[in-house]
Amino acid sequence: MPVVVVESPAKAKTINKYLGSDYTVLASYGHVRDLPPKDGSVDTEHEFDMKWEVGNDSRKHVKAIADALKEDNALILATDPDREGEAISWHLQEALTKRRSIKKDTPVSRVTFNAITKEAVAEAMKNPRQVDMPLVEAYLARRALDYLVGFNLSPVLWRKLPGARSAGRVQSVCLRLIVEREMEIEAFNPREYWSVKAQLSTPRGQEFEARLTVLGGDRLDKYSLANSTAADLAVKAVSSRDLKVQSVEAKPASRNPSAPFMTSTLQQEASRKFGMGARQCMNAAQRLYEAGYITYMRTDGIDMAPEAVQAARAEIETRYGADYVPSSPRIYKNKAKNAQEAHECIRPTDMSRDAKSLKVSEEEQRKLYDLIWKRTIACQMEGARMERTTVDIGSGDGQVVLRATGQVVLFDGFMRVYEEGRDDVVDEDDKRLPQIMNGENVNFASSLAAQAEKAGKDAAILSENAAVLGLQHHTQPPPRYTEATLVKKMEELGIGRPSTYASVITTIQDREYVRKEKNRLFPEDKGRIVTIFLLNFFKRYVEYDFTAALEEQLDDVSAGEADYKDILSNFWRDFSAAIAETSDLRISEVLDVLDDALAPQLYPPREDGTDPRICPKCGAGQLHLKTSRTGGFVGCGNYPECNYTRPISGEGAEGYERVLGEDDGDEIHLKSGRFGPYVQRGEATPENKKPPRSSLPKQGRDYLPGWGPNEITLEQAVTLLTLPRQIGEHPDGGMIASNLGRFGPYIMHQRPDEEKPVYVNLKETLDVFEIGMNRAVEMLAEKRANPGRGRRAAAKPLKELGEHPESGGAISIMDGRYGPYVKWEKVNATLPKDVEPKDVTVEMAVQLIADKAGKTKKKAPAKKAAPKKAAAKKTTAKKPAAKKTASKKTAAKDAGDS
Numbered sequence: 001m002p003v004v005v006v007e008s009p010a011k012a013k014t015i016n017k018y019l020g021s022d023y024t025v026l027a028s029y030g031h032v033r034d035l036p037p038k039d040g041s042v043d044t045e046h047e048f049d050m051k052w053e054v055g056n057d058s059r060k061h062v063k064a065i066a067d068a069l070k071e072d073n074a075l076i077l078a079t080d081p082d083r084e085g086e087a088i089s090w091h092l093q094e095a096l097t098k099r100r101s102i103k104k105d106t107p108v109s110r111v112t113f114n115a116i117t118k119e120a121v122a123e124a125m126k127n128p129r130q131v132d133m134p135l136v137e138a139y140l141a142r143r144a145l146d147y148l149v150g151f152n153l154s155p156v157l158w159r160k161l162p163g164a165r166s167a168g169r170v171q172s173v174c175l176r177l178i179v180e181r182e183m184e185i186e187a188f189n190p191r192e193y194w195s196v197k198a199q200l201s202t203p204r205g206q207e208f209e210a211r212l213t214v215l216g217g218d219r220l221d222k223y224s225l226a227n228s229t230a231a232d233l234a235v236k237a238v239s240s241r242d243l244k245v246q247s248v249e250a251k252p253a254s255r256n257p258s259a260p261f262m263t264s265t266l267q268q269e270a271s272r273k274f275g276m277g278a279r280q281c282m283n284a285a286q287r288l289y290e291a292g293y294i295t296y297m298r299t300d301g302i303d304m305a306p307e308a309v310q311a312a313r314a315e316i317e318t319r320y321g322a323d324y325v326p327s328s329p330r331i332y333k334n335k336a337k338n339a340q341e342a343h344e345c346i347r348p349t350d351m352s353r354d355a356k357s358l359k360v361s362e363e364e365q366r367k368l369y370d371l372i373w374k375r376t377i378a379c380q381m382e383g384a385r386m387e388r389t390t391v392d393i394g395s396g397d398g399q400v401v402l403r404a405t406g407q408v409v410l411f412d413g414f415m416r417v418y419e420e421g422r423d424d425v426v427d428e429d430d431k432r433l434p435q436i437m438n439g440e441n442v443n444f445a446s447s448l449a450a451q452a453e454k455a456g457k458d459a460a461i462l463s464e465n466a467a468v469l470g471l472q473h474h475t476q477p478p479p480r481y482t483e484a485t486l487v488k489k490m491e492e493l494g495i496g497r498p499s500t501y502a503s504v505i506t507t508i509q510d511r512e513y514v515r516k517e518k519n520r521l522f523p524e525d526k527g528r529i530v531t532i533f534l535l536n537f538f539k540r541y542v543e544y545d546f547t548a549a550l551e552e553q554l555d556d557v558s559a560g561e562a563d564y565k566d567i568l569s570n571f572w573r574d575f576s577a578a579i580a581e582t583s584d585l586r587i588s589e590v591l592d593v594l595d596d597a598l599a600p601q602l603y604p605p606r607e608d609g610t611d612p613r614i615c616p617k618c619g620a621g622q623l624h625l626k627t628s629r630t631g632g633f634v635g636c637g638n639y640p641e642c643n644y645t646r647p648i649s650g651e652g653a654e655g656y657e658r659v660l661g662e663d664d665g666d667e668i669h670l671k672s673g674r675f676g677p678y679v680q681r682g683e684a685t686p687e688n689k690k691p692p693r694s695s696l697p698k699q700g701r702d703y704l705p706g707w708g709p710n711e712i713t714l715e716q717a718v719t720l721l722t723l724p725r726q727i728g729e730h731p732d733g734g735m736i737a738s739n740l741g742r743f744g745p746y747i748m749h750q751r752p753d754e755e756k757p758v759y760v761n762l763k764e765t766l767d768v769f770e771i772g773m774n775r776a777v778e779m780l781a782e783k784r785a786n787p788g789r790g791r792r793a794a795a796k797p798l799k800e801l802g803e804h805p806e807s808g809g810a811i812s813i814m815d816g817r818y819g820p821y822v823k824w825e826k827v828n829a830t831l832p833k834d835v836e837p838k839d840v841t842v843e844m845a846v847q848l849i850a851d852k853a854g855k856t857k858k859k860a861p862a863k864k865a866a867p868k869k870a871a872a873k874k875t876t877a878k879k880p881a882a883k884k885t886a887s888k889k890t891a892a893k894d895a896g897d898s
Contacts, residue, residue, distance in 0.1 A: 002074035005065055005092060007085070009850050010290040011116065015078065018118045019125075024068050028079070032058040033091045035147050042144045044576070048568045050144060054095055065092070066101035074107050076128070081112035081343065082298050083558060084499055087139035090131050115349045116292040138558035144568055145169055145550070152579050153538065157530060160582070160590045161627050164530050165511045170496045172534055173547045174504050175513050177489060178481055179523045179531040186601055188477035193223045194231035198238055198402055198468045199445040200393065206434030207445045210393055212238060214401035231470035232461050238402070239444070239463035241395035248438045249390045253407070256383040257414035259302045259332040260345035260376050263498030264491045266297070269375070271484030272421035274367055275519055278483050278502035280834045284368045285346070287847065292349060293358065294372055298499045299343035302332045308344075311351040312380040320416060326382045347376040361841040374418040381414035391436050406433030444468070480520040494548030529627065532597050533590065537582045541575065595625040602634055617644035643683045661714035668717045670709060677709040679717040694720040697740055697765040704765050719769065728773045736776050738768040747776050758783055797823075798837045801845050811845050813837045822848050
């Protein structure tokens, strides 16, 4: 009975169902070994020898596999069919060999399947092979590079830029994209231009809209009408003339479907259509793959297996008819620069199974599957056929010509099932035009007044007959990246790989280098300073072409065409020299370089023509770039005599640090601290070292609507600064007060005979400003009547999910001090940041419990056995020693960002 090893328990359960009792299927729970977070894990002096260590969490899983091999002396490695999966198989084989669980007579084989179906698993078992060492060596090269960059560059950041947390081979290049886009936006100068359109009607009374294309006999371009004067003349020129149809031209057009999904395009489309983050998308896809519903979700390939193509064509004919099936199958070729090991596209394993028939309780999975199914079916459907009509309407003297365009779908083809989303709005006129005859006269209609009113008095010019409208426009800066457009850009540049996009984008947000607002990515000051530092001192290693070229070299390794140690040697020679050179610099020297590099953004010209580097508060000190634990800021050189500061994004810029206004002679500031943004009355002085301040109120994980850092007003800030609020004197003596604490709103009271005050949490944040005496006294009485029942103990579950389907025991969603979490027996699994408690299903909860806790589930027996309990205590005693490596551990962990 061979031992089959896969990564996850969910995958093990599905495969065990297909293989039956003749096999023992176990999970490795991901990578079993990693580089220890300490110096020398990659030995640069001895051919980059790598020292691996089995993680604490992985030891029990390796032991379980080793114990199974005592009974069944045969090992089948069935991890995922990519570079990471090959590496996990190699790690398992090496770890089990080292502990002598694999003997000389133990047969070890490797099998892969692109989909977890009975047929695919059975076929894979018939075709075993050995571990693919070129793929493993490509993994080793990436892991060594990421370790060398993260472990050596991150400490340089810590020393030179207080508050900076990490740098990484791919992470830092991805951050650069976001920072440079923000700098483009800041440097952008909008240009004014106007357009003119008219609402017209045919002799049969059917209305349509046309835009001005020719004025004074000259064809207009985008900027021809540069101001309101020119637009006014154009509106008058159009409205004062009789118009006639000069030409009607109808042209056939066609559209073909998009290629099936690969990892990057799936992440982009899930972001566009559902607002899913890259990690959220991949988590849902992982569940679908492990359940056997879709093929492997980490792939650069867009080709489809011939049998899948035939199944898709058959399903199209069954559902939509033969007219929707093209005469021959559609073949798609990969356009990516560096498509890694060839895999099939992401598609359903069964084309006849649509989202409605899917057996999943999680809506996120159902939506993603529906997207994959529709895209796969559509990619093999007939193209759409359309007719595009262009009508030119002009005056008899040739001075004015307007154009109307429209589109009619003659045959919807693939559009009946699916249309790809767009990242940015495309200005296309797809409206259907009425019947318009060449040579006939057209009349003005009066229906543009509402549009003129909506645009505003200064941005619109309406003709007397209200049928001709001039509209003001301004050119727009390039849009900030969404996760979808960032993935697309990284793919275009050849940076990173499908398996890394989600983790890289998540890392730069977790490091607080980037924040996500309304699905757009904004660089924080901290991220901007890190990027400018790297561009000035490690420019080569954040260049797009260098990173892409390195990816190509690593692909050569996976193809067996390059030696990975040669790549490491060439990289380390130059990189170590750059590290040594920068280590000798003083912080003041680094800040001077960054100050100069950021000067155009930090000190833009002032309207009054004064020196932008002169402090606006004291009028004498020079402004300089400074750093802190929370990032960078601009401060006066006369500190501490002058304590002027502002964010690096500029004077009066929208950001976390700015002056909101004045109240009672004090400036009210919005500032950013270790625990987030807060408001403060005045500045700290030697006489007043701790001026009044208050954090912005939150509602769960988010800011209270209307109270966020970019929304808060002076009046709201002044209200916050009245806290703690004195509600009134308690009948038993002592003042009752309300306030906002670290864990939310509360009231407090201490009677003269009490040693400690009593605290009661409030449900609604704004209750701190509104709660009255009667309710406060009542709540305090209830709390005193139930001493020992703290807020958390008394809290009811946010959601009850029922019994654990495998092990029994109630599963609940609880509101924890640090956010909502899944509770089952002794296991507490924190919800991912992008998941709301109401959206958690039993299936998702079980997976979170399993991911958290192979260990937690097995703690209960340990309490019963005295020897194990003693061992547990011994582990606890060692925890303080482990803390010594915490900072370097961060660097080593960051080395895994690609």
